[in-house]
Amino acid sequence: KKFIDYGDDESNKKIELDNLREMFVPNVSMNLGDFFPGFKKKRRIFAKFGCGTLQEKRKRSDCQCETKKVFIDVLLKLQETEPEQYPRDIVNGLIGIFFTAGTDTSALTMEWVMSALLNHPDVLEKVMVEINLHAGNHRLLDENDLPKLPYLHSVINETMRLYPVAPLSVPHVSSEECTVGGYGVPRGTILLTNIWAVHKDPKAWDDPMKFKPERFIDALEKDKEGKLWNYSFLPFGMGRRGCPGNLMAMQFIIMVLGRLIQCFEWERLGNEEVDMSEGPGLTMPIAKPLVAVCKPRQAMMDFLTKNLVHSGNLI
Ligand code: HEM
Numbered sequence: 182k183k184f185i186d187y188g189d190d191e192s193n194k195k196i197e198l199d200n201l202r203e204m205f206v207p208n209v210s211m212n213l214g215d216f217f218p219g220f221k222k223k224r225r226i227f228a229k230f231g232c233g234t235l236q237e238k239r240k241r242s243d244c245q246c247e248t249k250k251v252f253i254d255v256l257l258k259l260q261e262t263e264p265e266q267y268p269r270d271i272v273n274g275l276i277g278i279f280f281t282a283g284t285d286t287s288a289l290t291m292e293w294v295m296s297a298l299l300n301h302p303d304v305l306e307k308v309m310v311e312i313n314l315h316a317g318n319h320r321l322l323d324e325n326d327l328p329k330l331p332y333l334h335s336v337i338n339e340t341m342r343l344y345p346v347a348p349l350s351v352p353h354v355s356s357e358e359c360t361v362g363g364y365g366v367p368r369g370t371i372l373l374t375n376i377w378a379v380h381k382d383p384k385a386w387d388d389p390m391k392f393k394p395e396r397f398i399d400a401l402e403k404d405k406e407g408k409l410w411n412y413s414f415l416p417f418g419m420g421r422r423g424c425p426g427n428l429m430a431m432q433f434i435i436m437v438l439g440r441l442i443q444c445f446e447w448e449r450l451g452n453e454e455v456d457m458s459e460g461p462g463l464t465m466p467i468a469k470p471l472v473a474v475c476k477p478r479q480a481m482m483d484f485l486t487k488n489l490v491h492s493g494n495l496i
Pocket residue numbers: 278279280282283284286287290346347350351415416417418419420421422423424425426427429430
């Protein structure tokens with residue numbers, strides 16, 4: 182949806198989803214409100230975002246938690262059954278943070294992957310062959326196909342290695358005095374992990390600046406739990422405060438990119454390579470947003486025509 186309308190809220194504000202990116206910086210990445218009072222207002226808007234979403238959901242009163250696990254339904258149910266653990270502010274905050282932490286990161290990752298693929302047509306072709314082998318041309322790729330697409334998975338991993346959208350992770354605070362990389366760190370110190378640099382460490386990676394999805398194929402086979410690379414691959418952070426959206430994001434990204442590649446032929450706008458320069462921000466965007474050309478794949482034409490005409494809701 183594009184707008185959230187707070188209805189009877191005193192300020193009757195409408196907030197665009199585009200504002201999420203703006204909110205991401207002060208809220209998820211760093212509590213700037215602690216240092217600059219002006220940011221407090223943004224934090225309020227952020228809480229209201231969750232609140233507006235909840236109000237709307239309540240109005241529809243179609244809680245489906247027993248049959249279908251919709252996140253907001255589950256939170257509403259918990260608010261009823263465990264009100265002390267899930268007071269209003271916590272539930273609003275959870276919804277807000279899942280939107281802010283989940284949308285920009287996933288969208289930017291997909292843009293990076295597509296850009297890398299357009300600069301490596303041979304890799305794009307291999308992804309296409311893999312998808313075709315498992316999903317064919319008569320139906321859309323679905324969740325059951327995802328474990329059968331190790332090459333696409335590796336392409337996404339390799340892109341996240343080179344272009345991690347959370348390059349500095351999020352700030353952590355040392356709960357105890359400790360030593361990190363030989364440096365003494367007092368209790369209560371803010372620590373950032375330079376994921377971007379770790380992913381390019383020549384001690385851990387052969388030819389670290391090269392886009393080589395194959396490097397992940399063997400590893401995926403050998404190590405289902407992702408413990409390889411000795412802490413050298415951490416696009417989702419790790420440990421107790423690692424990204425809780427990791428699996429959901431990967432499912433979603435593989436599915437969306439898989440379907441886009443299954444249904445359409447993708448090309449660069451001209452002969453020039455896509456510019457892979459990194460833009461500024463705490464989430465790392467591509468500096469020049471990707472513009473690409475696509476046309477329906479001939480082999481999918483029957484399927485596309487039938488489904489576009491009948492449902493108008495293909496992907
Ligand atoms: C490509 C997509 C994503 C990437 C690259 C990503 C990356 C990260 C990273 C690096 C962290 C910090 C982890 C740490 O400090 O060790 C994080 C935290 C977090 N992510 Fe994600 N994330 C993605 C998608 C999502 C999604 C889809 C959701 C939820 C729907 C989500 C929710 C969160 C939350 C709530 C935190 C804070 C966890 C905490 O502080 O305990 N993320 N994410």
